[in-house]
Amino acid sequence: MSIPNLDRRTLLRGAVAGGGLLGLQGLTPAWAQTVSPGLRSDLPTLNGPNIDLTVGHSPFTVGGRTGHAFTVNGLLPAPLLRMREGQNVRLSVTNTLDEDTSIHWHGLLLPFQMDGVPGVSFPGIRPRETFVYEFPIKQSGTYWYHSHSGMQEAMGHFGPIVIDPAGVDPVAYDREHVLVLSDWSFLHPHQILDKLKKSPGYFNRQRTTVAGLLDGSDRMSLSERRMWGAMRMDPRDILDVSGATYTYLVNGHGPQENWTGLFRPGERVRLRIINASAMSIFNVRIPGLAMTVVQADGENVRPVEVDEFQISVAETYDVIVRPTEDRAYTIVSEAIDSSGMGRATLAPRPGMTAEVPPLRQTPNLTMADMGMGGMNHDAMGHGAMDHASMGHGDMAGMDHSAQAASSPMSMDHSGMNMRDPSKAPANMAVGVGVDAIAMAPANRLAERPQGLQDVDHRVLVYADLRALTPNRDTRPPSRSLEIHLTGNMERFMWGFDGRKFSELVEPIRFELNERVRVTLVNDTMMAHPIHLHGHFFELVNGHDGHQPLKHTVNVAPGSKVTFDLTADAPGDWAFHCHLLMHMHAGMFNVVTVRPLEGAAS
Amino acid sequence: MKTLALALASLILTAGPVAAQSHDHSSHTAPVQAPAPDPHAGHDMSGMRMAPAAAPAQTPAPDPHAGHHMSHGAAADPHAGHDMSGMQTAPAAASAPTSAPDPHAGHHMNHGAATADPHAGHDMGGAASAIPDIPTSADAVGGRLVQASPPPGALAGPAHAADLLFDPSVMAAARRQLLAENGDVRTTAVKIDALEAGFGDGADSYSWKAQGWTGGDINRFWWKTEGEGVFNGRLHDAEVQALYSRAVAPFWDVQAGVRQDFRPDGKDTTYLTAGVQGVAPYWFEVSAAAFLSTRGDLTARVEAEYDLRLTQKWILQPSVEAALSASDTPELQLGSGLTSVKAGLRLRYEIRKAFAPYVGVEWGRSFGDTADYARAHGGAADDTRLVVGIRAWF
Numbered sequence: 001m002s003i004p005n006l007d008r009r010t011l012l013r014g015a016v017a018g019g020g021l022l023g024l025q026g027l028t029p030a031w032a033q034t035v036s037p038g039l040r041s042d043l044p045t046l047n048g049p050n051i052d053l054t055v056g057h058s059p060f061t062v063g064g065r066t067g068h069a070f071t072v073n074g075l076l077p078a079p080l081l082r083m084r085e086g087q088n089v090r091l092s093v094t095n096t097l098d099e100d101t102s103i104h105w106h107g108l109l110l111p112f113q114m115d116g117v118p119g120v121s122f123p124g125i126r127p128r129e130t131f132v133y134e135f136p137i138k139q140s141g142t143y144w145y146h147s148h149s150g151m152q153e154a155m156g157h158f159g160p161i162v163i164d165p166a167g168v169d170p171v172a173y174d175r176e177h178v179l180v181l182s183d184w185s186f187l188h189p190h191q192i193l194d195k196l197k198k199s200p201g202y203f204n205r206q207r208t209t210v211a212g213l214l215d216g217s218d219r220m221s222l223s224e225r226r227m228w229g230a231m232r233m234d235p236r237d238i239l240d241v242s243g244a245t246y247t248y249l250v251n252g253h254g255p256q257e258n259w260t261g262l263f264r265p266g267e268r269v270r271l272r273i274i275n276a277s278a279m280s281i282f283n284v285r286i287p288g289l290a291m292t293v294v295q296a297d298g299e300n301v302r303p304v305e306v307d308e309f310q311i312s313v314a315e316t317y318d319v320i321v322r323p324t325e326d327r328a329y330t331i332v333s334e335a336i337d338s339s340g341m342g343r344a345t346l347a348p349r350p351g352m353t354a355e356v357p358p359l360r361q362t363p364n365l366t367m368a369d370m371g372m373g374g375m376n377h378d379a380m381g382h383g384a385m386d387h388a389s390m391g392h393g394d395m396a397g398m399d400h401s402a403q404a405a406s407s408p409m410s411m412d413h414s415g416m417n418m419r420d421p422s423k424a425p426a427n428m429a430v431g432v433g434v435d436a437i438a439m440a441p442a443n444r445l446a447e448r449p450q451g452l453q454d455v456d457h458r459v460l461v462y463a464d465l466r467a468l469t470p471n472r473d474t475r476p477p478s479r480s481l482e483i484h485l486t487g488n489m490e491r492f493m494w495g496f497d498g499r500k501f502s503e504l505v506e507p508i509r510f511e512l513n514e515r516v517r518v519t520l521v522n523d524t525m526m527a528h529p530i531h532l533h534g535h536f537f538e539l540v541n542g543h544d545g546h547q548p549l550k551h552t553v554n555v556a557p558g559s560k561v562t563f564d565l566t567a568d569a570p571g572d573w574a575f576h577c578h579l580l581m582h583m584h585a586g587m588f589n590v591v592t593v594r595p596l597e598g599a600a601s
Numbered sequence: 602m603k604t605l606a607l608a609l610a611s612l613i614l615t616a617g618p619v620a621a622q623s624h625d626h627s628s629h630t631a632p633v634q635a636p637a638p639d640p641h642a643g644h645d646m647s648g649m650r651m652a653p654a655a656a657p658a659q660t661p662a663p664d665p666h667a668g669h670h671m672s673h674g675a676a677a678d679p680h681a682g683h684d685m686s687g688m689q690t691a692p693a694a695a696s697a698p699t700s701a702p703d704p705h706a707g708h709h710m711n712h713g714a715a716t717a718d719p720h721a722g723h724d725m726g727g728a729a730s731a732i733p734d735i736p737t738s739a740d741a742v743g744g745r746l747v748q749a750s751p752p753p754g755a756l757a758g759p760a761h762a763a764d765l766l767f768d769p770s771v772m773a774a775a776r777r778q779l780l781a782e783n784g785d786v787r788t789t790a791v792k793i794d795a796l797e798a799g800f801g802d803g804a805d806s807y808s809w810k811a812q813g814w815t816g817g818d819i820n821r822f823w824w825k826t827e828g829e830g831v832f833n834g835r836l837h838d839a840e841v842q843a844l845y846s847r848a849v850a851p852f853w854d855v856q857a858g859v860r861q862d863f864r865p866d867g868k869d870t871t872y873l874t875a876g877v878q879g880v881a882p883y884w885f886e887v888s889a890a891a892f893l894s895t896r897g898d899l900t901a902r903v904e905a906e907y908d909l910r911l912t913q914k915w916i917l918q919p920s921v922e923a924a925l926s927a928s929d930t931p932e933l934q935l936g937s938g939l940t941s942v943k944a945g946l947r948l949r950y951e952i953r954k955a956f957a958p959y960v961g962v963e964w965g966r967s968f969g970d971t972a973d974y975a976r977a978h979g980g981a982a983d984d985t986r987l988v989v990g991i992r993a994w995f
Binding site: 112113117118119120121122123124150193194195197198199202205206207208209210211226229230231232374419421422423424425426427432433434435438439440441443445446463478479480481482488490491493495500501502503504509510511512514517519521540541542560562570571572576583584585586587588592593594595596 | 731732733734735737738739741744745746747748749751752753754755756757758759761762763765766767768771772774775776777778779780781782783784785786788790792818819848849850851852880881882883884909910911912913954955994
C-alpha cells in the first residue's frame with residue numbers, strides 16, 4: 001500500500017545506472033505498486049538511453065503463498081521501459097541465473113540480431129554474461145518484453161514498454177496506467193507441460209458431466225455430446241491451462257491483492273493493457289465504464305467504443321476510459337474458459353473497491369470451432385451449420401450452439417471426414433500430429449470471440465479495427481501463402497502444416513520487400529495467438545487501405561485469418577503460437593527474409 | 602444408465618480399434634435433411650455484427666479530446682446494417698483457387714472503400730462491413746492446392762543470418778537447443794490403472810495393472826505389467842511386457858515386443874507380442890494384442906474401458922476384457938476359442954486428477970475347455986468380486 005515516496009524515487013533514479021540496486025525496492029515496480037497514481041512523469045521509469053537489466057531469481061508471493069520467480073531487476077512484472085520514438089536505446093542485460101536467458105522486445109522493429117531469440121537471432125545470454133542490445137526506436141505505442149528461453153516467461157520474466165511518439169500523440173489523456181495481465185502458477189511450466197502431455201485435460205475442471213446433462217447446466221444435449229465423443233474432441237477444451245492452477249495477475253497482483261489505479265473523476269484515463277500470460281486469453285471489461293479502444297498492438301486505430309474486448313496472449317490494447325463518478329470500478333480480466341479472473345480496481349482514492357462480478361458460465365465449443373463455420377460455401381451446403389457461426393450477438397438467446405447441435409446436422413457428424421487431406425495444401429504433412437483438418441474454415445473476424453457470444457453489451461471484434469493512418473504499402477500482394485495451424489489435442493502435439501519445428505521443417509521464406517498475402521487456417525479447436533517477429537502485418541479485415549497493423553493475431557478455432565505482409569526486415573525471425581506450451585510443443589518456425597541487404601549490423 | 606448401455610453396446614460393435622478407426626475416414630455419406638441450404642446462410646452475420654461495430658456512434662459523447670479527434674465523423678456508415686451477404690458470397694463463388702490466387706480476391710466488394718481512402722481518418726463507418734473471404738484449400742477443387750514458390754531472391758543465402766554476426770559454431774549449438782525446445786518434448790509416465798484388493802467367494806485377493814512409457818511423441822519405450830494373487834498365499838500369475846511403441850495415427854499406437862509370464866507353478870512363459878493401443882471414437886480406451894509363445898501357442902487379448910464423468914470428480918469406469926486362444930493349451934489351462942471374459946465397473950473419486958481411490962465390482966467367466974480346466978483344478982468358471990483400490994499416475 002505504499003505510494004512511492006521521494007526517497008524511494010531517488011533511490012530508483014540512482015539505480016537506473018546500476019541495475020543491481022533495484023532489487024532493494026521490493027518485488028513490485030513502482031508503477032505496479034498496489035496503489036498506483038499512474039504513470040506521471042515524476043514517477044520512476046527506466047528510459048535510457050542506457051538501461052541496465054539484471055535477470056535473476058526472486059521469491060514471489062501471491063494469495064499468501066510464496067513461489068520461485070524469474071525476474072528482471074528483482075521485479076515482477078519487470079521494470080517499465082519508457083522511451084521516445086527516435087531515440088537510441090542501449091539495453092545491457094546481465095544474466096545471474098544458472099541457465100541461459102534472453103530478452104525479446106515484443107513488437108519492436110529492430111535489426112534481427114537484436115530481437116532476442118536464442119538460436120534464431122543470437123546465441124542467447126549465458127550465465128554470468130551481459131549482452132548489450134542497441135537499436136534505434138522507430139515507432140511508438142505500448143509493447144512488452146519477455147524471455148525467449150526455457151519458458152522463463154511463464155515464471156515472471158516479462159515487463160511493459162511504453163514508447164511516446166516523436167510528435168503529438170493523437171490520443172489525448174490526462175492520466176495513464178499500465179496493466180500487465182499474466183498467469184501465475186506454483187507449478188513449474190515444465191511440470192505443467194509434462195502433465196498436459198500425459199493428460200491433456202489435466203487442468204480442465206469444467207468438463208461436461210452426467211450431472212451437467214441431468215440438471216441442464218452443461219447446456220449440451222446428449223446428441224451433441226455423442227457428436228463430440230465421436231470425434232474424440234472435448235467441447236470444453238477452451239484453454240489448456242486454467243484457473244485450476246493459475247492465479248491471474250494484474251501488475252503482479254492477484255485478485256485479493258487488488259491492484260488499484262487512481263483517477264480523478266472526469267479525467268480521461270488511458271489504460272495500456274498487455275497480455276503477458278503464458279497460456280491465458282482474457283475477456284476484459286470494467287462494469288459501469290465504456291472503453292474506447294484507441295490502439296492495438298501499439299498501432300493507433302480509429303477509436304471504437306466497446307464494453308468488453310478479448311485480449312489474446314501477447315496482444316496489447318490501449319483504451320481510454322472516462323470515469324466521471326466518485327466511485328470505484330472493477331477491472332475484470334476473465335479467462336475465456338471462465339475458470340478464473342484477474343481483478344484490479346480503478347478508484348478515486350486508495351482502499352475503495354467495487355463489486356466483483358461472478359465468473360460466467362463455461363462456454364461450449366460450436367460447429368464453427370470445428371472448422372465448419374464456412375460450411376455454406378461448400379458444395380455440401382449444410383444449412384444447419386450456420387447456426388453456430390451466425391451472429392450470436394444480437395440474439396439474446398443463450399443456446400445457439402445447443403440448437404445447432406440438436407439440429408439434424410449434428411447427427412451426421414460421424415459420417416463426415418473431419419481430416420480430409422484435400423482440404424489442406426499439398427505441402428502439409430497429414431500425420432499423427434494432425435487430428436483434424438478444417439472442412440470449411442470461416443473468416444470469423446466479425447464474430448465475437450470465445451466466451452462473449454452471448455453477452456448483452458458491445459464487444460470488440462477484429463473487424464472493428466481500422467488503422468488510423470493509411471497503410472504505407474499499397475501494392476497488391478504478389479503471392480499468396482496458406483499456413484495451417486495444426487495439432488493433436490490428445491497427444492498435445494502442435495505445429496504448422498502438420499509438423500513440429502523439431503522435425504527440421506523448412507523455414508518460411510520471403511524475398512526482401514516482397515508483399516505476400518498469408519492466410520492462417522486453424523485446423524484445431526483452440527485459439528492460437530500467432531506472432532511474427534520483426535514485422536507488423538496488416539489484418540485483411542475489410543478496411544482496405546487502412547488495414548490494422550498487428551504483431552500478434554488470435555486465430556479463432558476452426559477459422560481462417562488473412563494478413564498482408566511486406567517483408568521489409570531482412571534477417572531471420574521467429575514465427576510462432578504465443579501460447580507458450582504450444583510453442584514448446586512445436587508450433588514454431590523461422591521466417592527468413594532475403595537477401596540481407598540493408599540488415600543493420 | 603442409458604449412456605452406459607450404449608457405451609457397452611457400441612464397444613462390442615466396435616470390435617477392435619482398427620474397425621473403429623475406419624470411422625474416422627469414412628466419407629461424406631451424410632445426406633442431410635436440413636432445410637434447403639441458404640446460399641447466404643452464415644453471411645448475415647456481417648450485417649448483425651454491424652450493431653456492435655456501429656455502436657460507438659450511438660454514444661455521441663465524444664469528448665473533444667476523444668482519442669483521435671474524429672467525433673465529427675461519428676455518423677454511422679450509411680451502409681451499416683445493409684445486407685452484405687451478396688457481397689460476401691462473391692468471393693466464395695469466385696473461389697476454386699489456383700496456385701496463383703488473385704491477390705485482390707475479395708477486395709472489389711468494398712464499394713469504393715478500396716484503395717487509398719480519400720477520407721482517411723474521417724470515415725467512421727463501415728466497420729466489419731465486407732471482410733474479404735479469401736479462399737483456401739478447403740475451397741479448392743481437383744486435388745490438393747499447390748502453393749506458389751517464393752521468388753528466387755528469397756532463396757538467397759546465408760542459411761542462417763545470425764551466423765554472419767556470431768560464432769557459427771555457437772549459433773549451431775543454440776539452434777540444436779531451439780529444435781529440442783520447440784517440439785521435441787520427452788516424457789516419462791507411470792500409470793497405475795489398478796492396484797486393488799478383491800473380496801469374493803474364494804480367498805481375498807490382490808491384483809495390479811500398470812503401464813508406462815518413456816520417449817517422444819512418436820517413438821516410445823512402453824512397458825506393461827499385471828498380476829494377481831491371494832493374500833497370505835501365493836502369487837497366482839504375473840506378467841511383464843517390454844514394448845516398442847510407435848504412434849501411427851492421431852489416436853493409435855502400434856506396439857511390439859516381448860511378454861514374460863511368471864507363475865508359481867514354474868510354467869513361466871515367454872511370448873512375442875504385437876498389438877495396437879489407443880482411443881476409439883466416443884473416447885473408448887482400447888488395446889488389442891496377440892501373443893505367440895515360445896512353444897508356438899497363439900493367444901490374444903482385447904480390452905476396452907470408458908470414463909463416464911458423473912461429476913468433475915466422480916467417475917464411473919466400465920471395462921471389459923476378452924481373452925482368446927487359437928489352440929488348446931493344457932499347460933496353461935486354456936481351451937481354444939474365447940477363453941475368458943472379464944467385466945468391471947469401478948467408481949472412483951479423483952482426489953487429485955492423478956490420484957483416485959475406487960470401489961467396484963468385477964465379474965469374470967471362463968468358457969469351454971478353459972472353464973473345464975478351471976473346474977478340474979477346483980476353481981469356478983465364474984467369479985464375482987468386490988474390489989477396492991487406487992488409480993494413480995505420475
